[in-house]
Amino acid sequence: MHNSINRKEYDMDLRDIRQDYMQKPLDISSYKDTPGKLLEVWFEDAIREDLPLPNAVTLSTIGLDDFPNARVVLVKEVQHDGLVIYTDYESIKGLEIDKNNHVAITILWKGLERQIRIKAKCEKVSYEESDKYFRSRPKGSQISAVASQQSQQVEYAELSARSEALEKKYKNVQSLPCPKNWGGYRCTFYQIEFWQGRPNRLHDRFQFSKNDLVWNLERLSP
Numbered sequence: 111m112h113n114s115i116n117r118k119e120y121d122m123d124l125r126d127i128r129q130d131y132m133q134k135p136l137d138i139s140s141y142k143d144t145p146g147k148l149l150e151v152w153f154e155d156a157i158r159e160d161l162p163l164p165n166a167v168t169l170s171t172i173g174l175d176d177f178p179n180a181r182v183v184l185v186k187e188v189q190h191d192g193l194v195i196y197t198d199y200e201s202i203k204g205l206e207i208d209k210n211n212h213v214a215i216t217i218l219w220k221g222l223e224r225q226i227r228i229k230a231k232c233e234k235v236s237y238e239e240s241d242k243y244f245r246s247r248p249k250g251s252q253i254s255a256v257a258s259q260q261s262q263q264v265e266y267a268e269l270s271a272r273s274e275a276l277e278k279k280y281k282n283v284q285s286l287p288c289p290k291n292w293g294g295y296r297c298t299f300y301q302i303e304f305w306q307g308r309p310n311r312l313h314d315r316f317q318f319s320k321n322d323l324v325w326n327l328e329r330l331s332p
Contacts, residue, residue: 136306136314142327144304145318146190152224152304155215161221169195170214171206179206186243192230192298196243199234200291201260209233213297225308230297240293245285252286253277303330 133146134299141148156164165185181203187194193215197204207213215228244252258264280286299320307313313332318325 118245135308136304138304138316143325143327144190145304146192148298148304149226149302150188150190152222152226155222156219156224156263159221161219163217168216168218169203170216171203172210173206174202174209179203186294189296192296193228194235194294195294196240196292196294198255198258198260198292205260207295210216212238215297215299225305226303227303228297228299229301230279230299232295232297235292235296237288237290241288243294244288245294246281249280249285253280255292256286256289308332 138148141151153164163184166182167178167185169183170178170180179202182195183195185193186196188216199208211232213230213232214225215230217224217226217228219225244255247255253273253276257269257276258304276286301317301319303315303317308314311332315332317330318327319328320326
């Protein structure tokens, strides 16, 4: 006999959670041709407000099993036409980007009542660029990047042993060279949506879509 589950007992009811939004209107007029500049301004606002991990974003890829796959990563550069992230190229996300370089990036800054949704195409940066950033990282982070075969199954003792071996091997050098399987992706955006919370759920939503070299701007219903 199969035991039935009482859904009223086990389910969680979240319907009464409410959030009031009190922000001012989003003036998009100065950025209608340069959404990348508005993106930079919003990052500057998040940093100035001392929000926790303002460069943390959700990167969504098309999985090798054709299901969407999402994880939080840290943006290391904000450019006028894209964002730069770094990872192990042989990680799950790296393999997925190699198969399909179309990604989605989502940013939520709750303290500012702002969200950004981005569609982008990713390409590897040069090895020289990756190496320059890799050498700027703390030595412990360099060692962990070399020791870890990101996304692969591992026992902690094995991972720890690799790390200790690398610490001994490189104890007399200031920086490790960047591994060939580690580096940056430049995610060049072709669609960006800026969302600003407003009272009574009448939120501001502006979507920029790139057509050749021209940005088209639309206001979307909240």
